[in-house]
Amino acid sequence: MKKQLYYVFSILLIFSNTYAQDKKPYEDHTVFQINKLEPRADFFAFENEDLVEKNEKELSKRFISLNGVWDFKWVKSLNDRPKDYFAPEIDSEGWGKIKVPGNWETQGYGHPIYLDERYPFSETWPNIPYEYNPVGSYRKNIEISSDFIENNQIILHFAAAKAMEVYLNGEFVGYSEGSKTPAEFDITNLVKNGKNLLALQMVRWTDASYLESQDMLRVSGIEREVYLYSVPKVKIQDFGIKAGLTNNYVDGKFEGNFFIKNTSEKNQKARLSVKLKDPNGKTVYSDSDEINIKKNDSVAKTFSEALKNVAKWSAETPNLYTLEIGLQPNKTIPPSFISKKIGFRSVEIKENQLLVNGKPVYIKGVDRHETDPYTGHVVSKETMEKDIRLMKKNNINAVRTSHYPNAPYWYELCDKYGLYVVDEANIESHPLAIDAETQIGNEESWIPAHIERTKRMFYRDRNHASIIIWSLGNEAGYGKVLEATYKWLKAHDSRPVQYEPAKNEYYSDIYNPMYPSPSHLEEYAKNDPQKPVIMIEYAHAMGNSVGNLQDYWDIIEEYKVLQGGFIWDWVDQALEYKYPDGRPYLAYGYDYHPDLPTDGNFLNNGLVDPYRNPHPHLNEVKRVYQPVDFILDDNEVRVFNKYFFKNIEKHYITYEILENGKVTETDTITDFSIAPREKETFKIPSDLIAGKNEDYVLRFKLFTNSEDKLVPANHEIGFKEFVLNYSTTPEFASGTDGEMQISAEKDAFLIKAGESELKIDQATGEIQSWKFGGNLITEHPVKPNFWRAPTDNDLGNNMQEWAKPWKVATDSSTVKLIKKPVKTENGISYSVKYLPKNEIAEIEINFLINKAGSLEVDYHLKNVKNDAPLLPRIGMFMILPQELKTFKWFGLGPHETYADRKLSGKTGIWSLPVEEAFHRYPRPQETGNRTDVRWMSLNSNNLNLKISGIDNLLNGSTWPFDIDQLEYSPGKKGGASASGLVPVSSKHGADIEIKDFVRLNIDYKQMGVGGDTSWGRPVHEEYTIKPKSYSYSFIIEPGRN
Secondary structure, three states, rough: OHHHHHHHHOHOOOOOOOOOOOOOOHHHHOOOOEEEOOOOOOOOOEEOHHHHHHHHHHHHOEEEEEEEEEEEEEEEEEHHHOOOOOOOOOOOOOOOEEOEEEEOOHHHOOOOOOEEOOOOOOOOOOOOOOOOOOOEEEEEEEOOOOHOEEEEEEEEEOOOOOOOOEEEOOOOEEEEEOOOOOOEOOOOOOOOOEEEEEEEEEEOOHHHHHHHHOOOOOOOEEEEEEEEEEOOOOOEEEEEEEEEEEEEOOOEEEEEEEEEEEOOOEEEEEEEEEEEEEOOOOOEEEEEEEEEOOOOOEEEEEEEEEEEEOEOOOOEEEEOOEEEEEEEEOOOOOOOOEEEEOOOOEEEOOOOEEEEEOOEEEEEEEOOOEEEOOOEEOOOHHHHHHHHHHHOOOOOEEEEEOOOOOOOOHEEEHHHHEEEEEEOOOEEEEEHHHOOOOOOOOOHHHHHHHHHHHHHHHHHHOOOOOEEEOOOOOOOOOOOHHHHHHHHHHHOOOOOOOOOOHHOOOOOOOOEEEOOHHHHHHHHHOOOOOOOOOEEEOOOOOOOOOOOOHHHHHHHHOOOOOOEEEEOOEEEOOOOEEOOOOEEEEEEEHHHOOOOOOOOOOOOOOOOOOOOOEOOHHHHHHHHHEEEEEEEEEOEEEEEEEEOOOOOOOOEEEEEEEOOEEEEEEEEEEEOOOOOEEEEEEEEEEEHOOOOOOOOEEEEEEEEEEEEEOOOOOOOEEEEEEEEEEOOOOOOOOOOOOOOEEEEEEOEEEEOOOOOOEEEEOOOOOOOEEEEOOOOEEEEOEEEEOOOOOHHHHOOHHHHHOOOOHHHHOOOOOEEEEEEEOOOEEEEEEEHHHHHHHOOOOEEEEEEEEEOOOOOEEEEEEOOOOOOOEEOEEEEEEEEEOOOOOOEEEEEOEEEEEOEEEOEEEEEEEEEEEHHHHOOOOOOOOOOOEEOOEEEEEOOOEEEEEEOOOOOOEEEEEEEEOHHHHHOOOEEOOOOOOOOOOOEEEOHHHHHHHHHEEEEEEEEEEEEOOOOOOOOOOOOOOHHHOOOOEEEEEEEEEEEE
């Protein structure tokens, strides 16, 4: 990210200059936990084997959920926090209510803040704000039975919560920081039979906030589940599993390290047993041993076994074994049973390549935040399942848990369905890291806090097969602190460790450039690379974006050291708000609070919206990431399996011939098996690809023929099409030698040809009205247009300023009829010249009304100034009646496409209601373009209007509104954002109003959308429109329906 000069908003600058005599834990970065239990793997110990098979802790008598409604008191100042909130004798009847898990701000307590590169308070540590620093106090009464307590150890579990102090029955339990990993406390000596009062207090901004400045919506609260669980006094405290590969990656080596704890006052014996079942449920290994444990002590036990020819885990083949663990103490202490899915796989770096199971892999990934439009950072299991289903259906094979450990269920899904995971520690001190003088990467007093966060991620998640890389954090500076966390991880695990700011330093095993250009990747790959390259973030998907994605992958697939990357990011992070009339909209920027700092719409960078509806650019990701390629060679097609571990089998291939956009022939290829990284050749009937005069396209598609994990049967995995012949000369009716008339009427010429009546201004030549067969086509001119409503990427590179001369040329021109209507052999012709007031160019347009009543348009842009900027678009537009409700086109579709984002478009004849032919981006912007258009039409019950390119392809779009609704407008407090990266806006996609007309854009060219970054990187040169002369032609054919 760019270095910025930060200013602090006055509302957040009211600080107390005095501290209490002793620092509180939430003010001291060296104190991050009190009485918190050591981290452990994520598991639940059941009381019998029947329950462990179901593996749902909610069914166990050892489990009490504390989710639900709690009493809650919110104050906006640390100075106003209640000091006796935990006392059993106080009455909380007047308090509010809050759902747990839940964020305060989504339940009416305070406001969310969105910032990218700065803190929402002064960034001078160790200070924290006092006057404006909300505090939430929680209370919940819990009924606990004697059966739950008796002879057991009772643990209080917070799966994820902000910095908090905890009390039970008026007694201090402990203190915790680290909002994305569990906090557990032993409350055995504080809990009682019957009614118990659990109370906690949470401060919004503490010293821990300096390590949690991620690019996300800033909210507070308990974000994951809370529960009590009881365990016998002899228990499985923790376990770590290693399931690697040996003998040239064919066989497996199982090693389980188990830690058994005795919390009783007697020496104990127990039998520990393990059983390993393969993916088909067959037991392939079992063992047990009796262990002796001294009172109040722990012992470690290791089981290991070599296994022949294991079913390996990869994202392509996510084979999982089931590990069953049993602990049987003596008769007075109940047993415990645990079930865990594990996968055999290896991860290593050799010869500057990341290898999984001995093979290099491509990371076709996304970065993912945990976000929900209704609940903020609280994400349901159903939403996680929707996320992974969408990812798998769109050929995504990897996810980075940006920028913190995710909910445990997410890793279970990644294990089960197959996603490579980069697990990232909850560490980001970005605002401090921007400047070498303020970054804390060399502040050794911060090492314990960083190590603790790293440890808690590691111990919780280490048994997941899907995790192939650990990440030290994101944008948290550089130096001794991060070196220490790297060394700790390498001492405890063999998996690679990455950290972007380390670059080529030793404390990152992978070079992780952030938003490099394709040329940067190529330069690195060519010049003695020392590490594999995986882009930690690339293809910034903000708004109408993700252009030139294939250009990245053309380079990646050329050099072995380049292994892919993670698109930023998966999902827009906006919350749903409602207008006073009840209409929903996706909030951003000053919507959250008009007086709080903001980075505007910069939180909406997703491939899907907050509801998980795909944005159009997800189609391009699916196409570029697809695991198959088709190579056409005469009458043969070679099908390349781009998987590394998975045969392409139990699939079918279709190929189809399209003539003039319609499928005329199709066939299916079945019964084949293509090995990983291999090609297979199939014959295509030679007459299908013989030369044709028509518009002729050959398309291949690969489908599943049965359900494959989350991917349904008959799902299209990938496709490729070959345009064998373009036909850009339309067939249209030229009419007969019937009557053609030209007459003068006041200040207009009236032209009649066929069933058309065209009235044009005598001075300007612009259309005043056009009717066909008595049906109104338009009462507006067909006008030149050089402008597009800026996309988010356009705003980031200041297009609204540098391209402004072309907006002026569009909005302010003098128009002159330079050739009056005259009859010719082909119809009635006339010519018009547009002279922009800024004299940037001239536009001359020749019109011909042919004998059939169609309007032929011959457009010429010329005399372009030498210093003119690049053009956003070259085209014309019309305003048409709202009755023309159906948009039809022969070109790429069905979704929108652009010059640098059209690989995913399929040639065909597509149809959409006009009201569905555009996309409501979170911030309104350019939308709805279709490329490679041969013809397009708008239809009503009575009228059909067809527009065809003459010897050139078109770009086209239609909106049931005008461009003003898509234009950028600054936010209520101006366009400046807190970081300065992108301007702040105030419009929402939900604000777009359907009007009583239709706008049709008939374009020759429109520049690409870009997507390297959204804060300065321009559209790649090959997708721009250079300032020079251009000509194109089209015909508008009206007809009856």
